[in-house]
Amino acid sequence: MQNYLSHPTLDDYVINPMGMAVVDGNGKAQTYNSDNKAAHTREAYSTKRIVNDYLSSKEGHAFVNYIYSRGKELIEIKGTGAGDLGQGVVAAILHNGLEGVILSNYEGKTFTYHVADFARQYHLDQDSAMEYVLAHEFSHAAGNYSEREAEGMIKEFFLEQAGKSEGSEKARYQKLAEVAGEREQQAKYQEN
Numbered sequence: 001m002q003n004y005l006s007h008p009t010l011d012d013y014v015i016n017p018m019g020m021a022v023v024d025g026n027g028k029a030q031t032y033n034s035d036n037k038a039a040h041t042r043e044a045y046s047t048k049r050i051v052n053d054y055l056s057s058k059e060g061h062a063f064v065n066y067i068y069s070r071g072k073e074l075i076e077i078k079g080t081g082a083g084d085l086g087q088g089v090v091a092a093i094l095h096n097g098l099e100g101v102i103l104s105n106y107e108g109k110t111f112t113y114h115v116a117d118f119a120r121q122y123h124l125d126q127d128s129a130m131e132y133v134l135a136h137e138f139s140h141a142a143g144n145y146s147e148r149e150a151e152g153m154i155k156e157f158f159l160e161q162a163g164k165s166e167g168s169e170k171a172r173y174q175k176l177a178e179v180a181g182e183r184e185q186q187a188k189y190q191e192n
Helices: 037-056 058-069 111-122 126-141 147-163 167-191
Strands: 020-024 029-032 076-083 091-095 099-105
Touching: 020 037, 020 099, 029 037, 037 058, 037 076, 037 099, 037 111, 037 126, 058 126, 058 147, 091 126, 099 111, 099 126, 111 126, 126 147, 126 167, 147 167
Parallel strands: 076 099
Antiparallel strands: 020 029, 020 076, 091 099
């Protein structure tokens, strides 16, 4: 993406013709290239609630604290939305290195549908899959731009959480770290 010297508007993030809606920090929705404005807008508000719930949860707080403990900073999240991101994609972050928007994939199906599909693929429960997906996007927001870097950060985070946990919570975080490790290796292989 281009580097912006001034504060970009959400219009600056639309670099392709995908349909999407974004809810800004004031709760106002705007659609871009949408052939189904009502559905994109509805899903954008739903995604905003999900992201806000994650950020206010103990899991979200733990991951944000982990980011800062590693000397990284988050870009400013200017909005949350839903867009037609393509087959096999669950979520994405569009950014310029300073600020950006987090998007769930809509493509005619809800974010929770795509997360459930991800959960089935990696044998995770729905809540763990949602935590994984959101941690992954916030890892990108912390400057881990490649998939390998993003997966590496969340793998280390999940391993640290497993080390602080016991019983089923420990097993859950070990499984999340295992998935991140697998995806990190896939990304590394694809880079070569």
